[in-house]
Amino acid sequence: MSQTDVLAGLAEILEEVAGVDPADVTPEKTFIDDLDVDSLSMVEVVVAAEEKFGVKIPDDDVKTLKTVGDAVSYIQRAGVAA
Amino acid sequence: MIRTPRRVVVTGLGATTPLGGDVASTWEGLLAGRSGVRRLTEDWIETVPVHIAAPLAVEPPLGRVEARKLDRTQQMALVASREAWADAGTPDVDPLRLMVCVGSGIGGVLTLLSQHDVLREQGARKVTPHVVPMLMPNGPAATVGLEFGARGGVRAPVSACASGTEAIALAYELIKFGRADVIIAGGTEAAIAPLPIAGFAQMQALSKRQDDPTLASRPFDKARDGFVLGEGAGILVLEAEEYAKARGARILGYLAGAGISSDAYHVAAPEPNGAGAARAVQEALETGDLAPADVAHVNAHATSTPVGDLAESKALYLALGSAAGSAVVTATKSMTGHLLGAAGAVEAVATVLAMRERIVPATRNLDALDDEIELDVVRIDNRNIKSGAALSNSFGFGGHDVCLAFTPG
Numbered sequence: 444m445s446q447t448d449v450l451a452g453l454a455e456i457l458e459e460v461a462g463v464d465p466a467d468v469t470p471e472k473t474f475i476d477d478l479d480v481d482s483l484s485m486v487e488v489v490v491a492a493e494e495k496f497g498v499k500i501p502d503d504d505v506k507t508l509k510t511v512g513d514a515v516s517y518i519q520r521a522g523v524a525a
Numbered sequence: 526m527i528r529t530p531r532r533v534v535v536t537g538l539g540a541t542t543p544l545g546g547d548v549a550s551t552w553e554g555l556l557a558g559r560s561g562v563r564r565l566t567e568d569w570i571e572t573v574p575v576h577i578a579a580p581l582a583v584e585p586p587l588g589r590v591e592a593r594k595l596d597r598t599q600q601m602a603l604v605a606s607r608e609a610w611a612d613a614g615t616p617d618v619d620p621l622r623l624m625v626c627v628g629s630g631i632g633g634v635l636t637l638l639s640q641h642d643v644l645r646e647q648g649a650r651k652v653t654p655h656v657v658p659m660l661m662p663n664g665p666a667a668t669v670g671l672e673f674g675a676r677g678g679v680r681a682p683v684s685a686c687a688s689g690t691e692a693i694a695l696a697y698e699l700i701k702f703g704r705a706d707v708i709i710a711g712g713t714e715a716a717i718a719p720l721p722i723a724g725f726a727q728m729q730a731l732s733k734r735q736d737d738p739t740l741a742s743r744p745f746d747k748a749r750d751g752f753v754l755g756e757g758a759g760i761l762v763l764e765a766e767e768y769a770k771a772r773g774a775r776i777l778g779y780l781a782g783a784g785i786s787s788d789a790y791h792v793a794a795p796e797p798n799g800a801g802a803a804r805a806v807q808e809a810l811e812t813g814d815l816a817p818a819d820v821a822h823v824n825a826h827a828t829s830t831p832v833g834d835l836a837e838s839k840a841l842y843l844a845l846g847s848a849a850g851s852a853v854v855t856a857t858k859s860m861t862g863h864l865l866g867a868a869g870a871v872e873a874v875a876t877v878l879a880m881r882e883r884i885v886p887a888t889r890n891l892d893a894l895d896d897e898i899e900l901d902v903v904r905i906d907n908r909n910i911k912s913g914a915a916l917s918n919s920f921g922f923g924g925h926d927v928c929l930a931f932t933p934g
Contacts, residue, residue: 462590484594486654493650 470512528703537613537762539605546583555886560739577738579755579862596633597715601758602665613762620676624705628688630866632662685921690869694783706768711760711870743890744827744856752828755862759870781932782813788924799840805926806844813930817848821913827856859889869919880915
């Protein structure tokens with residue numbers, strides 16, 4: 444899946460779960476400080492992303508995903524591995 | 526820290542009920558004698574023996590993202606609190622002197638049940654991470670505290686159908702003895718779901734009069750046969766008199782006294798002679814420096830159960846003596862149904878308005894007063910009343926008895 448597709452998919456999830464404007468979802472943005480996604484909503488984002496992209500994102504790995512770009516790269520790599 | 530006891534005033538009201546989405550529409554519904562009870566159409570309704578209830582008239586007007594993290598009890602508490610806070614003129618209070626006291630009888634039971642279904646059908650990974658803050662019984666109080674930045678303390682009394690009233694009684698004491706200057710106080714409940722309905726039905730507590738839902742809730746009537754489950758929230762903004770006057774607030778009335786007692790008789794049945802409830806009424810009068818003859822109006826707990834309404838009548842005679850017969854009594858639940866932990870808070874709103882406007886809404890469906898109930902219960906036409914104190918009673922499973930005493934000045 445292309446970077447653009449994953450980014451667009453994440454933007455959809457962030458809008459649904461946390462009301463984030465899709466235009467704000469760019470790779471350099473941090474989930475907590477820039478997009479105001481708290482730790483509980485981040486769990487919802489991860490679960491929705493697992494379903495949407497058919498990947499597994501273990502809880503320990505979630506802690507390493509600080510920015511939207513981190514998440515896009517992780518999902519792309521996990522998707523290839525799967 | 527010991528201070529001179531302070532007087533407590535009411536400066537804001539908020540509500541969302543089966544009669545309306547705010548205080549004005551609820552009060553208009555009470556004065557018009559409307560019923561909020563209807564036949565339910567949910568797909569689970571045939572799984573339970575009772576098919577009527579009193580749902581909210583207006584769904585909570587919250588944004589999608591805000592609503593998904595909040596149980597219905599929290600949503601309703603938030604709606605009523607925003608109305609009450611605006612009604613009070615959005616006090617610019619020191620956050621350390623602002624508290625919240627909001628109770629719920631059951632807490633987030635709709636979330637508990639629906640997420641249990643998710644767990645069983647879809648697995649643990651699909652359970653929302655918001656489930657614990659949504660189902661905890663202090664959730665509504667916490668939500669309101671976050672909304673208004675209350676840093677003086679957030680409290681959540683739980684005493685079944687007396688919860689909202691106990692929250693107001695607690696707020697009374699906290700302001701009176703100097704712990705806070707402003708408190709957002711009340712109750713909220715959302716429990717219209719198969720398990721609570723089945724449970725109350727098994728207790729034989731619900732009305733079986735299903736053919737005409739609007740006739741089912743009939744407090745004090747000879748033919749009453751149980752309560753009708755409702756949902757909603759009621760909120761009061763309470764302040765220390767000196768604080769409210771200093772900021773030029775409009776004062777709707779005084780919360781002059783409050784009484785809390787317990788039956789220690791049975792976990793669900795009321796004490797038949799009303800002794801425990803009478804002690805709450807007496808304490809409300811004593812703390813308010815009131816005599817029985819000062820009581821112009823009583824908003825009764827009166828849920829429409831055969832034993833409860835009779836015990837309340839006896840309690841009023843025990844507490845007020847012959848003055849019980851001259852107080853003008855009404856039963857709000859004849860129109861709203863029984864809002865459990867929110868009931869007393871919504872009724873406190875109605876009590877303040879009745880006292881302030883000096884008109885008591887007629888009790889709906891009171892065709893023939895029970896021969897054993899010797900109270901002046903308003904029926905058919907609303908009644909104008911003299912200026913005076915107004916009491917609001919609430920009693921809860923567990924033997925909880927709470928009475929609030931409001932005065933005009």
